[in-house]
Amino acid sequence: VSSTLSIGEFSKLTHLSVKALRHYHEIGLLVPADVDTGSRYRRYDPAQARDAQLIRRLRALDMPIEMVRTVVNATDGEQRSATIAAHLRAMEDELERTRDVVASLRALIEQPLLDIEVERRSLPDVTALVISANVRHDHLERWGGAAFEELGAAVVASRADVAGPGGGVFPTALFEEDRGRVTAYVPVSAVQDTIPRDFARVALADIAGGEVLVATHAGPYTDLDRTYAALGAAANEMGIAADGPIRELYIVGPDVTDDPLRYRTEVCWPVVES
Amino acid sequence: VSSTLSIGEFSKLTHLSVKALRHYHEIGLLVPADVDTGSRYRRYDPAQARDAQLIRRLRALDMPIEMVRTVVNATDGEQRSATIAAHLRAMEDELERTRDVVASLRALIEQPLLDIEVERRSLPDVTALVISANVRHDHLERWGGAAFEELGAAVVASRADVAGPGGGVFPTALFEEDRGRVTAYVPVSAVQDTIPRDFARVALADIAGGEVLVATHAGPYTDLDRTYAALGAAANEMGIAADGPIRELYIVGPDVTDDPLRYRTEVCWPVVES
DNA sequence: TTGCTCCTCACGTCACGTGAGGTGGC
């Protein structure tokens, strides 16, 4: 006599907790085959175990519930695979970031002091190809990588003359609120052609210069906070407070070398006498 | 003129958000060097950036706050390293589990159907060396690995005769509430010596047998839910409900082969006619 | 009938993020 299963029995079949099953019912992700109108007892069909198995695996990979719903409801195998693949890619990105942080933690412990040289400089106004977006601090590196690749392609496509190292503009909100409107740019002295439409995110814009304190950060971007701290402390000691967005200039970056230890980044602290 | 920094300035130096800094103050993890009694404005010393850098890295690795506190407050470098090393080990375990789940997801999608053979059997009562503990479902595999290693060593140390494959006893709470008191055991027919005191977790106990439905699970433990579903559905179709804890017998396991695809596990469903 | 299973709230978790509404400092 084949029949439905109580929530406890279904839990044993699927290894999903009773609490989780009730939750999935409540949000409509995995609805019991039948619910008794009087007692409200849930009844599951053994065939629902397949969906449960899928859900359990996706959740074990920390896929957000709404994304799980997309996968489970996918009528089309292509769409299902694409959603899963997207999540796996995000996981790999996360893993890479984790590796970077582990290395950065080791570096901090082994060599807690960083000595930097601070220099005062006047940044010129520049015209540049730019990409701007609202970015979270922990997504900065990945976002920047994609942005500069696109900018590089746009430079070629518009036959522009590059007039200096690429840079980033970071409003204080990026640090204070962990997200903000960030701009990546490549200075150009002349743009022969208009920017092709394929580069929808790329624009031509002016980047204002100004007085800054500069320190050169040596090494991976994950360690940038250490140069920020040293530079900020130095500025503070000089009685200078940062005014406006912080600038980074990518003197040696991934476009030049594959070894992050060789990266060189100039961190520019906008200057105001106090 | 060196002086303290406002929370906004300190945020820029450390790349910790203002909200996070306030939170760390509230819980006493990173207390400002000074707090104005009137305005309650926080003031940080630039030297506090070091602690902030450490905290930021540990949190980026998802280390729980209380563990971060242990690291930050550690007076002794040994203790600090040990705490960090423990977290890194936990992260690697997690990574391994993730890899297993990804493989398991692939397997589920590629081959959604599992056909199993169900057999009825009478399990005998056995005397066994056992380890019991309250375990969460997602820690089962790691816990079992350690438990069986310890049981193996205890078998040797007590000069016991092994009388059958190792097994596990799983109460329904393990599935329904995602945690429960689990027992790992190795049946023995004779114990020559007493169990040495080094094996504090190991005891000699009787494991009750009984009537069961058995299906053999082929492959990694991460896929066990699929055999549970097939076996439970088969039992249901026979009008049989599980009564009492489920049993697993590890016929071919990591002690025999390094290839999880060759694992063979008998899943035993306790039987009651309904 | 007993005790086990199931039910529904209401609230907790964890480490902050999101506003609202208001005040202090330069």
Added chain:
DNA sequence: TTGCTCCTCACGTCACGTGAGGTGGC
């Protein structure tokens, strides 16, 4: 003075877990 920075609540987030208190089913 203006506007920017900072403050403190109170509540939200996410995917369930933790009880409390009660009822249904065999």
